[in-house]
Amino acid sequence: MKPPPFIHHAPRDLGAALRTLAEVRGKVLAGGQSLIPMLNMRLAAPEHLVDINRVAGLDTVETTPAGVRVGALVRHSEAERAGLHPLLTRALKLVAHPVIRNRGTVVGSLVHADPAAELPAVLAVLGGHVRVARRDGNGGMAVRDVPAGEFFVGPMESDVRPDELAVSAFFPALGEGAGVAFEEVARRHGDYALAGVCAVVSPGEVVTAKVACIGVGPVPVVVELDAGETDWRAVAARVRDATEPEDDIHASAAYRRHLVGVLAERALRNAAREGAAARGA
Numbered sequence: 001m002k003p004p005p006f007i008h009h010a011p012r013d014l015g016a017a018l019r020t021l022a023e024v025r026g027k028v029l030a031g032g033q034s035l036i037p038m039l040n041m042r043l044a045a046p047e048h049l050v051d052i053n054r055v056a057g058l059d060t061v062e063t064t065p066a067g068v069r070v071g072a073l074v075r076h077s078e079a080e081r082a083g084l085h086p087l088l089t090r091a092l093k094l095v096a097h098p099v100i101r102n103r104g105t106v107v108g109s110l111v112h113a114d115p116a117a118e119l120p121a122v123l124a125v126l127g128g129h130v131r132v133a134r135r136d137g138n139g140g141m142a143v144r145d146v147p148a149g150e151f152f153v154g155p156m157e158s159d160v161r162p163d164e165l166a167v168s169a170f171f172p173a174l175g176e177g178a179g180v181a182f183e184e185v186a187r188r189h190g191d192y193a194l195a196g197v198c199a200v201v202s203p204g205e206v207v208t209a210k211v212a213c214i215g216v217g218p219v220p221v222v223v224e225l226d227a228g229e230t231d232w233r234a235v236a237a238r239v240r241d242a243t244e245p246e247d248d249i250h251a252s253a254a255y256r257r258h259l260v261g262v263l264a265e266r267a268l269r270n271a272a273r274e275g276a277a278a279r280g281a
């Protein structure tokens, strides 16, 4: 199918992009790997598309000891190849197929906020944020950093207003020797997962751990473990109980709930093993 008619805007700098968004309140086009299929299937019919692919300065990556900031035009494949962050790299390998990863953007995935997408869970478990910009009343730029816990509002809904552009996402660095894992089950390789769990386990005097689950609620379900809690099977049961899966044509809610428990235990064990190996235990 063909998309409904739209007016294409192709700003060349951030100021022009924000001005256009303030004026027309159109849909932002980044990699187009979710938006274009939605247009073709007539699930969306925006009058204006604000194509950010020519906007200078949005394809940058900034790595500091605190973490990595990924610009809005950094593609999945670039982020994956660059090995920017151990958990991000792990998750990116599970996102769709290489052809889609060549165009799709990290920030676009976050804004799109599919409940089964991997990257929202990564941002949520790490406690990162998305930087969002808009034109202010004086023709300048107003910026806000939205923490992951507030950014994902509902299924396919994130906290980006119609006159705003998500300019970057920040993924905090892992603590010394922390182990990570991302476990998921999809019907076919490259499909969205039926359910998935990412885990960060930090060793030390007292082990700390956190998981985020996908495909089992409207937004990533984050569970922070009590300090020193290492009975992964018991924790997995608690994670399972924290989720709110629904039946759909792909799987029943009961199956998804069972699956997320199994995956949580596996992810925690694997992350703990990786952390232990990193500190030579």
Ligand SMILES: Cc1cc2nc3c(=O)[nH]c(=O)nc-3n(C[C@H](O)[C@H](O)[C@H](O)COP(=O)(O)OP(=O)(O)OC[C@H]3O[C@@H](n4cnc5c(N)ncnc54)[C@H](O)[C@@H]3O)c2cc1C
Pocket (backbone or CB within 6 Å): 027, 028, 029, 030, 031, 032, 033, 034, 035, 036, 037, 072, 094, 095, 096, 097, 100, 103, 104, 105, 106, 107, 108, 109, 111, 112, 114, 116, 117, 118, 119, 160, 164, 165, 166, 167, 190, 191, 192, 193
């Ligand atoms: C067959 C197929 C399988 C897929 N499988 C998976 C999968 O397993 N896991 C997964 O996570 N994803 C999957 N995807 C989606 C893919 O990862 C997309 O690339 C991603 O969801 C969106 O990134 P994009 O840059 O293409 O965004 P676009 O398609 O350009 O935009 C998506 C939405 O986000 C908005 N948006 C994008 N960037 C910005 C911005 N900077 N500021 C404000 N709004 C913005 C757009 O307006 C639009 O509403 C799949 C896609 C396909 C076609």
